[in-house]
Amino acid sequence: MELANWISILMALIAVATAVVTYAVFRSATDPTVIVYAQPDLQRQSIINLIVENIGRGAAHGVYFQPSRPLPTNAFSINIPKDMPDQMQSGPIACGIPFLAPGQRLSITWGQYGGLYKYLGDEAIRIDTFCYRAHSKSLFSKKLKASSTLDIRMFETSESAEHGYGPNLVKELKAINLTLKSIDRQLQKRLQAPLV
Template identity: 70%
Template structure:
């Protein structure tokens, strides 16, 4: 084998490596990424919602979840309740999701800070998410995995109550009170 043959083999190896890297970059840019997270509801004071969201650019099929321990259900109470909240026995986290489009998310009313913090305690819950990037299980339907952590301790001092209906109602009542006071003064003059 001469120098030209070695150069040809080297160039072929570079071409194959480039194709593999290009495919890996393409797949990572178009794969689904399904995450699970908790967030305060800004419209309903003291409520914490659980979101399941596909943050990737590809459609997610046959999504299943595995948690480090069961999730609470109906964990309500601003103050920690006397009884431990129940365990989630049905719903999308337990039963899975057949399909999530890119950017699509599912919202669940999960509970309130007191009930959730009583159940979760100091040890956050880890959620492993598994999904397929294609409908069919075959050459291109790779099983993908993501991991999320659920912890509500960070909401203990949050200002989610500042965004609900309460503060807006107070502002409107103050404006109404001011208007009524000006009407009352005008009536007194007559």
Template identity: 40%
Template sequence: MEITPSSEILSIVALIIALSSTVINYLVLKIQREPEVVIYALHDERSPSFINLIIENSGSGAAQDVNFTSSRAIPSRAFGFENAKQPEYMTEGPLIKGIPSFSKSERRIITWGQYGGLKKGLGEDIIDITATYYSRPPLSLTRQKHTTISRIDLRSFEGTNASDHNWDKQTAQSLEKISKTLASITSVGNQSLNISIRTDNSDNKNL
């Protein structure tokens, strides 16, 4: 069978396509299993005046030996608004000790503080937190190193519920109003019940 130049070219093209498909499939599979560790600040939904630091693996695979470094010291338990005390700095927890194994969609939530206390500890500074971690790609004998940098800017909370020092007071006032309303309803119910009892007693006496 005679092999023509055109058939050789077609064979080479077919081989290139097959290799390209294999490489693309491998890369897609690899991406689908790569972790991505991010850190961000978010107000607490149950107590909006509190700000949490959240560490999350938003990727599709598990991260191993996660360690963190920051551009500056991170305030810890920084509570208060006006005249807040100078907070201490973080000396324990996952941002200091690291996370040995971090599954996909897993989170660590740190109660960071309140706007005034954090402002006292940070001033106008922005914190860059670098996460370094490893994963094991499919069909690979060695681990792959990953690095992500997350930027924390407290100024983005200015003018929000997290920076409103009256939020707790307003919440307490609202709860007090609800309590008084419930007490009023209970009082009306008791009065109606007492009337019924007195009427029954009256009927019994007549009998």
């Protein structure tokens, strides 16, 4: 074989490899990626929410979850309770999600530290999330997978900072109090002033 033929074969292989890499980069930039994580609720002190979020750039279709063990639900107790919280039997994690748009997130009220720790203990839960691209209806549609880890111990020493309505209400009440004191001082001055 001549050198020109070898160069042609090499160039064809480079072109195929470039096309495969380009396609892989394109797919990774447009595929959905659905993750699950816990996050403190900034509006309700001491509440921890379970968040399901599509952090990918594509819409997810037929989303379902496979946790390494069942998740708790309504685990409300700041201190570790005597009774074990119930297992999650309903909601997006238990029943799946038909469609999740890019950037869309669902927030599930999960519980408080004590109740969640009673159920989860020192063992983290791994959640495998499976979905399909939104417009892949063919027989050869690729199932996409992402994994998340839930470990309640990360909230053990974190304080529930006051955010939301409570602190804003306190600030507003303090401002009203200052205004009322100023009005009271003005009235006192007028009452004490001699009548002309």
